[in-house]
Amino acid sequence: MRSVRFLSPLLLCAGLSQAPASLADEFGSCLARLQPQAAAKGVDAASYRRYTQGLQADLSVLPLLDAQPEFVTPLWDYLAGLVDDQRVADGKAMLAQHGELLDRVARQYQVDKYAVVAVWGVESDFGRIAGKRPLLTSLGTLSCYGRRQAFFQGEFFATLKLLQQGDLRDAGITGSWAGAFGQTQFMPSTYARIAVDFDGDGHRDLVGSVPDALASTANYLSKAGWVPGQPWGFEVKLPASFAESQAGRTKRRSVADWKAMGVQRADGGPLPSGDTRAAILIPTGKAGPAFLVLRNYDAIYSYNAAESYALAISLLSDRLRGGPGLRTPWPTDDPGLSRAQRKELQKLLLARGYAIGEPDGMIGDNTRRAIQAEQQRLGLQPADGRAGQKIFNAMQAAH
Template sequence: MSLRFRSVALAGLLLSTGSAAAQTPAPPVDTAAFARCMAGIRADAAKAGIPAAAFDRLADVTPDMSVLPLLDSQPEFTTPLWDYLAGLVDDERVADGRAKLAEHRALLDRVAAQYGVDAETVVAVWGVESDYGRISGKRPLRVSLATLACNGRRQPFFRGEFLALLKLMHDGDLRDPDTTGSWAGAFGHTQFMPSTYARIAVDFDGDGRRDLVDSIPDALASTANYLKQSGWRTGQPWGYEIRLPTGFDTAQAGRTNRKTVADWTTRGVTRLDGGALPSGDTRAAVIVPTGAKGPAFMVFRNYDAIYSYNAAESYALAIATLADRLRGGSGPMTAWPTDDPGLSRAQRRELQTLMLARGHAIGEVDGMIGTESRRAIQSEQRRIGLSPDDGRAGARILDALKAGR
């Protein structure tokens, strides 16, 4: 899955910001070009074991060109980290995650015994990817992937995903041809891409079918299997928040710049909470995702396994932070380097309620900051005199409106 074009359905919805990409008009459909493309894929489908009749039935779709502007608007790469984490790792998601841990304890213990991945990490992936199965994407997968297979950037990649999807449907893993997911083709409780589904998914409930859409056992076990296949090391931490020495050279930081813990210790790096670091010969990296003034972390092999699920620093930190909080931790202790912190979902709903009270037609109070909410925020920022008037949902505009400004 470790590709930039894998989309996190939940993050995309919660962190929708009315970006330029979201407002870019979709290009027109070139029906003839799409038909030629599908004819070429039809030949590849036969080689993949999809009979012509099955392909003709499953690939009979009309392209949805509205997915193309989304290629460059993934929230992991376009949203400030403090906003990203505030919405994905909030008190609500922690409470819900702890409830899921209790509800599925026996299942998660069996998953941990077979794959060696702790329950909190598996549930954290579930929570970030789909809010524990509540939000998994509403776009028809066949339509989105057929469109991307024939239009825009990375057509070869999406062609492979489209064929993998059709094969899953033809083979019976997916029984509903109208299965929905994210705009880029990720779907199910933990948002697998079709090719990853074909390679990694497991039948953990024993019904003879790998079902990551309707089977929680299959979805959670498949997630653990993915992390195991990505190099997860049982019983080891993903990382720790650390204190950097004065004058630390941030050029030494970066997930791929590995040194031994002994080397980092010699350079003056220590755990922020005063605890002990792993043995000195353990290899680790130091990351400073928002610069030297923000939180810093020492990360190990399990962080890389999480990162491989969706190759973005913000995503990996969201999973790791939520897992820590599910274990009873508090998340990063160092403040993010901003004077306008991000908002939790409850705070975003509060902000939307205040906007409605001021006469802004933003639609439903749902904690999802879309185009209309952004326009309303921008209008209030200008009225109050807050700069920048960028329509961002942050603590400054919420505090100002709560104070009656």
């Protein structure tokens, strides 16, 4: 089918209040043109009409295509909020609460239970935050507007088919802006291929069933090539002669080769056997932490193709296992804040009279504008609205 061409997202958003009827007609026409493609994917005409009738475009998802935090947030900020003491404590509580279940999942799929719980924690804060955007609205909009329309059309059709088959029973189900949903945030096509009914109730329910969600995540990692009994990797120390051009997830050598070059574990422990293939990552350059990563890191990376995401899962799994965290500091004089510190910063901003809403640890536009104003007042440069240790410490001292 011919691709649908529209105005730019910014022009569309600007015109939304001026011509809602034409936008609704335009979106409805797009959905009508997509129906034959949905039929080819197994969505019958009656189901298509049922689930798309009255659907309205939500153009607010379009700017998010180019604003994913994995790619636009400094790594030390990204990890500070995802791998903090609160998430580690909550993860250990989940390991205790669901210990028998996790042991069964680990045995059946031969996957590390700490990695599974780390995915659960990062993706939805252990089921607490799974996204508030209606899936059909977001995926329908992204199927008709913006870039990557073909990809989102596939996910839209997969969602419709899951509803038609009864795997999903609520057409108003919500998730992320891009269509990921459930306790471990599967995309609909991944749900269709990978989700399992681990609690035996006859439905694959990654929204309401913890057993289904955790087992499905383990199944995903297993199919992605997880190697039983092998770690994801280690923090390492590099020799002074190491060239940054030698680093990269796809630039693999045997561990014996890396040892011969002088690579050592940061904690002094032994590296794996010499013929194991591994790569070196230096995500913030040689001045920051370095990692030797094995095959299981790739399995984690496939879950969400971003180095920052894969590191978050890997480092959180180590903390859940009882590890101490990174030994090498990030190369910055202004490290990121944990969620608890972000909430405290918001409380300090509220005390200064900024109308930023309830402190929730989420740094939105109102909080950023307030931080920028305080940075200017306190003479901190750059006045960029970033929530870091410098503004946090300065506001604590001033308070």
